[in-house]
Amino acid sequence: MSQPSSSSSNAAESIAIAARRAFEDSQLVDPSERDVALQAIRKTLEQARDQVLAANKQDMEASSGITAHHAGEKLASEGKLSASLVSRLDLTRPGKYDAMLQGITDVANLPVPTGQVTFAKELGEGLELQRVTCPVGVLLVIFEARPEVVVNIAALAIKSGNAAILKGGKESINTATLLSSLIAKALSTTSIPPTFIQSVSTRSEISSLLAQDRYIDLVMPRGGNELVTxxxxxxxxxxxxxADGICAVYLDESAVEEKAIRIAVESKIDYMAACNSAETLLIHESLLSTLWPKVAAALIEKKVSLRCDPSILAAISSVPGASEYASAAVESDWTSEYLGPTFAVRQVSGVQEAIKHINSHSSHHTDSIVTESEAAMSAWCRGLDSANCFVNASTRFSDGTRYGLGTEVGISTGKTHARGPVGLEGLVIYKYMMRSKADKGSIIGDHEKGGKGYTHKDLPKGKPMF
Amino acid sequence: MSQPSSSSSNAAESIAIAARRAFEDSQLVDPSERDVALQAIRKTLEQARDQVLAANKQDMEASSGITAHHAGEKLASEGKLSASLVSRLDLTRPGKYDAMLQGITDVANLPVPTGQVTFAKELGEGLELQRVTCPVGVLLVIFEARPEVVVNIAALAIKSGNAAILKGGKESINTATLLSSLIAKALSTTSIPPTFIQSVSTRSEISSLLAQDRYIDLVMPRGGNELVTxxxxxxxxxxxxxADGICAVYLDESAVEEKAIRIAVESKIDYMAACNSAETLLIHESLLSTLWPKVAAALIEKKVSLRCDPSILAAISSVPGASEYASAAVESDWTSEYLGPTFAVRQVSGVQEAIKHINSHSSHHTDSIVTESEAAMSAWCRGLDSANCFVNASTRFSDGTRYGLGTEVGISTGKTHARGPVGLEGLVIYKYMMRSKADKGSIIGDHEKGGKGYTHKDLPKGKPMF
Incomplete structure (x- = not known):
């Protein structure tokens, strides 16, 4: 990470302070005003369509050169930006701009994630406690070169009451900067402060912002392991x-052929650049001469390369195409995120060994077992230390929209706060509110040290007291 | 933080790997076995009472020297270990050992925080998704020199299914090491692996463990800002x-005298070394010649020093004792955690200015307003960016046991995962479990791209599918 200069440090502090003030000032604004703000943004972006598409054209032209330069490199070395960088940058494709606008309305129509009472107790007579969801505060979101993500993240931040500082991929700089200023312009006509959503454009600003822990509450990097680390x-x-998605499919002893082939094939090839695509295939040792060659044939037919352990490789020597597509695995295959048509394949002695392999080598993202055994299913879902433990289902289901979360902020590979596909709930935390209606107010001396004790009676959760 | 040597790095990695394996191996053990393990620990510690008290005596004798050496220093410089270090170390005080044992049974009797279904949906026919609470994984807990905390944290970790690596204050090393080995001995007779709870004793081991992000999921430092930072x-x-508790009490325009005095006095003096004690007192400008002198008199009577802004100081010039106890505040007073009989006192123009002051200067821990105004209460609870927002109640209520959480892991000053007093719920996260009962298993192609779509039907939460 480049070292921040003192001028970028000062600029970063100003941005962070402005975001914090905007967050604090917005706390007394009724949540319904956030939806009003979202509609104002939609309207402003509708009117500025030509201007935004012109900026987008500049980015596209600048990036075409970049992409040609990289064309000879391997897909994986470009990370999840993928070879289709220009296509991702492109806001002019039919329907894309409208979809971006509709996304704002869709977010506005989601339930408000703040102001939910998740715990309510009477501590003593006239003394009530509630735990109420509230925004985290100020978010710093770092994402790839997809200009519509600026609008999507801004909408999610506003809906959840969080101020946000955004940094998109450098290839989308013209579009992202313009979208961000249009969002600020729209907000200036509403009850939400215009500095609620801000944008920065350079890496050195990010370095400086990462030092602003007094003002920024949460950093959300969307990208690979290297960026996150x-x-x-x-x-x-x-x-x-x-971060990375190193996901596995395990074909257990009792795996049904049709399920095994459908799930292994889709988990690998449906969208290979996605983090929820499978990279590892584990095969029960009893299947080496029965199911495995059929699965291998189906994968080879889809031009998937198979990096196999010795017995797995030997078992498919007579499968057509194996000489071209199957080869010996090396240790690094078990921890590779190929993001392409390659599968690392290994024999295991059963569900326990499959779990051990995945817990040691995966990125704890999404793993699927194909089995008819209830005992194996149970061991899988309980024993795997993965965010998403699937039975007889494609790893590609691991997604906030598919889960019915309404939207997706990202897929967290962490194990605190939010894990797996993250919806708006992942952008909130809670605070405790306590109110005494006792005649003299309440002190702990009223309840302890010979006082009247605590009642600790559960109360209906209902609405927040304030 | 001292640099780790390569031998302590290797040792730390071994400890972290052992903890991870213990965690993974325990995932298939029925949660009721955790309670069996807790009872085994209680029994072992009951039998080893004399041995533990002998080790404790060694620590006490070693620390008496240390304490004498520090006796001339100010309380605050010793942080929350406080002048009563020896008293905290002492397990021989009447009832303390029994209370420690009873604490194990109390934790065993709490509801299991894992295996709770918090979200359940049918995504399509025969395809069900659940979000189920589960342990975070491996905890690294760093705490003060209180030997009974070893037992308390071990009990909480076991109950919640988390493996833990513990590091207590160096003054308690003999007691803590022995307790930890007795816990391992007790676990070796149960279904929970003995390396589920491990202990380290040096700072360099901590430095090395902090690099083990591949195996350790969460660090919980209990101590001041310096340690946490x-x-x-x-x-x-x-x-x-x-981290620190810089808590405030604000006396609003409509504050009732008796409530104001009771709450200001208890929040300050009840237990001054506690993080939920108040350090700042904000006074509405209309109260300078009415309520404030009475509150000041009550505080001075309790020998509380008042560091006042000019108008606050002028207003109590004729209060008895003011010349001795009241003085002019300096800027650093607004961000000081005194942990002693000192209050920083400032005039504000109303609830908005009080909120602004606290949001800018506090540690976002616990703040209380004394008011009869519903509007002021509402602004307070919504506008304050604090974990605990109280109305007419002492800041000292901010505590997991007082909240009825059953226990307290600590009070988090962070704004993600868990905030404020943290019970067992703060030691869990969740995973998604998905099961297809469809004849051919489930792939996204069945539901998208011309497939039959998603139903996204809410299901009763009930029990986990596995």
Whole structure:
């Protein structure tokens, strides 16, 4: 990470303070005003369509050169930006701009995640306690070069009451900067402060912002392991990372052929650049001469390369195409995120060994077992230390929209705060509110040290007291 | 933080790997076995009472020297260990050992925080999704020199299914090491692996453990800002910090005298070394010649020093004792955690200015307003960015046991994962479990791209599917 200069430090502090003030000032605004603000943003972006598409054209032209330069490199080395960088940058594709606008309305229509009472107790007569969901505060979100993500993240932040500082991939800079200023312009006509959503454009600003732990509450990097690790190494702010997806499919002893083939094939090839695609295939040792060659044939037919352990490789020597597509695995295959048409394949003695392999080698993201055994299913879902433990289902289901969360902020590979596909709930925390209606107010001396004790009676959760 | 040597790095990695394996191996053990393990620990500690008290005596004797050496220093410089270090170390005080044993049974009797279904949906016919609470994994807990905390944290970790590595204050090393080995001995007779709870005794081991982000999931430092900041600077592992408590009481325009005096006095003097004691007192400008002198008199009577802004100081010039106890505040007073009989006192123009002052200067811990105004209460609870927002109640209520959480892991000053008093719920996260009962298993192609769509039907939460 580049070292911040003192001028970028000052600028970063100003941005962080402005975000914090905007967050604090917005706390007394009724949550319904956030939806009004979202509609104002939609309207402003509708009117500025030509201007935004012109900025987008600049980015596209600048990036076409970049992409040609990288064309000879391997997909994986470009990470999840993938070879389709220009396509991702492109807001002019039919329907894409409208979909971005509709996304704002969709977020506005989601239930408000704040102001939910999750715990309510009477501590003593006239003394009531509630735990109420509230925004985390100020978010720093770092994401890839997809300009519509600026709008999507801004909408999610506003809906959940969090101020946000955004940094998109450098290839989308013109579009992202313009979208961000249009959002600020729209907010200036509403009860939400215009500095509620801000944008920065350089890496050195990020470095400086990572030092602003007094003002920024949560960093959300969307990208690979390298980005997430680099950020964790450089900040005291909590990080909700979206890192690698090294997912596995395990074909258990009792796996049914049709399920096995459908799930292994889709988990691998449906969308290979996605983090919820499978990279590892584990095969029960009893299946080497029965199911495995059929699964291998189906994968080879889809031009999937198989990196196999010795017995797995030997078992498919007579499968057509094996000489071209199957080869010996090396140790690094078990921890590779290929993001492409390659599967690492290994024999295991049963569900226990499969779990051990995954717990030691995976990224704890999403893993699926194909089995008819209830005992194996139970061991799988309880024993795997993965965010998403699936039975007889494709790993590709691991997604906030598919889960019915309404939206997706990202897929967290962390194990605190929010794990797996994250919806708006992942952007809130809670505070405790306590009110005494006792005649003299309440002190602990009324309840302890010979006082009248606590009642600790559960109350209906209902609405927040304030 | 001292630099780890390569031998302590290797030792730390071995400890972290052992903890991870113990955690993973325990996942298939029925949660009721955790309670069996807790009872085994209680029994072992009952039998080893004399041995533990002998080790404790060694620690006490070693620390008496240390304490004498520090006796001339100010309380605050010793942080929350406080002048009563020896008293905290002492397990021989009447009832203390029994209370420690009873604490184990109390934790065993709490509801199991894992295996709770918090979200359940049918995604399509025969395809069900559940979000189920589960342990975070491996905890690294760093705490003060109170030997009974070893037992308390071990009990909480076991109950919640988390493996733990413990590091207590160096003054309690003999007692803590023995307690930890007795816990391992007790666990070796149960279904929970003996390495589920491990102990380390040196700072360099901590430095090395902080690098083990592959195996350790959460660091919980209990101590002041310095410890928490130091740890955040030296690890990629998420940190649930228990840092300073700079809490405020605000007497609003409509504050009732009796409530104001009771709450201001108790919040300050009940237990001054506690993080939920108040350090700042804000006074509405209309109260300078009415309520404030009475509150000041009550505080001075309790020998509380008042560090006042100019108008606050002028208003109590004729209060008896003011010349001795009241003096002019300096800027650092607004951000001081005195942990002693000192109050920083400031005039504000109303609830908005009080909120602004607290949001900018406090540690976002616990703040209380004394008021009869519903509007002021509402602004307070919504506008304050504090974990605990109280109305007409002492800040001292901010505590997991007083809240009825059953126990307290600590009070988190962070804003992600868990905030404020943290019970067993703060030691769990969740995983998603998905099961397809469809004849061919489930792939997203069945539901998207011309497939039959998703139903996204809410299901009763009930029991976990596995």
């Amino acid at each position: 680099n950020i964790k190494n450089n900040t005291r702010i909590p990080v909700m990372g979206h | 130091n740890i955040k600077n030296n690890t990629r592992i998420p940190v649930m910090g228990h």
